[in-house]
Amino acid sequence: MSTTQSERLRGLLEPLVAARELDLEEIDVTPAGKRRVLRVVVDSDAGVQLDECAELSREVSQALDDSDVMGGAPYTLEVTSPGADRPLTELRHYRRAVGRLIKAQLREGGELVARIQAVDEDGLDLEVPGVKGRKPTERRLAFDVIGKARVELEFNRKSESSDQRGAQDDEKIDESQEEA
Numbered sequence: 001m002s003t004t005q006s007e008r009l010r011g012l013l014e015p016l017v018a019a020r021e022l023d024l025e026e027i028d029v030t031p032a033g034k035r036r037v038l039r040v041v042v043d044s045d046a047g048v049q050l051d052e053c054a055e056l057s058r059e060v061s062q063a064l065d066d067s068d069v070m071g072g073a074p075y076t077l078e079v080t081s082p083g084a085d086r087p088l089t090e091l092r093h094y095r096r097a098v099g100r101l102i103k104a105q106l107r108e109g110g111e112l113v114a115r116i117q118a119v120d121e122d123g124l125d126l127e128v129p130g131v132k133g134r135k136p137t138e139r140r141l142a143f144d145v146i147g148k149a150r151v152e153l154e155f156n157r158k159s160e161s162s163d164q165r166g167a168q169d170d171e172k173i174d175e176s177q178e179e180a
Contacts, residue, residue: 005029008069009038016059017042020052023092025082029075036075038064041082045096048081088149094119097151104141104149113152114139 009027017024017040026041040060042048057079064070064077088094088102097116104112114126123142130136 012063012067012069013040013060016063020056022048036073037078038075039078041080043082053079084153085150094124101152101154102149103152105147107145107147
C-alpha cells in the first residue's frame with residue numbers, strides 16, 4: 001500500500017472511527033487473488049462489540065464508495081477488533097491489559113512473563129509469578145526496556161469473582177465447623 005493511499009485512508013476513516021469513540025489501530029490493504037482486502041482494526045477501552053463493527057463497516061463502506069481512495073479495482077472490506085495475540089505497542093494497549101498476563105521480550109535480552117498490576121506514562125507495575133512454590137514478586141518495568149510484548153492467553157485462570165466465591169465458601173466452612 002502506498003504511503004499516499006495509507007494517508008488518504010487514515011484521513012477518511014479516522015473521523016468515522018473517532019465519532020464512535022473507538023481507536024483506529026490499523027489499516028491494512030493486502031492482495032487476495034484478483035481482489036484486495038482492506039482490513040480496518042478498531043478498539044476501545046471497553047472493547048468492541050460485533051454490532052459496533054457491523055455498523056462501522058456500513059459507514060466505512062459508504063464513505064469508500066463516495067471517494068476514490070481504493071481506486072477502481074475490487075476489494076473486500078473487513079472491520080474488526082484486534083486479536084488476542086496483537087502486540088502491545090501503545091500506552092492504551094497496556095492500560096487495556098491491566099490484570100492480564102503478558103510476555104515481554106526485553107531489549108537487553110531475555111524475556112519476562114508477568115501480570116500487569118498498574119500502568120502509567122513511564123512503565124508497568126508487574127506481579128511476577130512465583131516459581132516452584134515461591135510467592136509472586138512485584139517488579140517495575142520501564143517502557144524503554146521492553147522490545148516487544150504480547151498478552152499471554154490463559155485458559156485455566158480463575159476469574160476474580162470465582163476467587164472471591166472460593167474465599168466466601170471457605171468462610172462458610174469455617175463458620176460451620178465452629179458451630180459443630
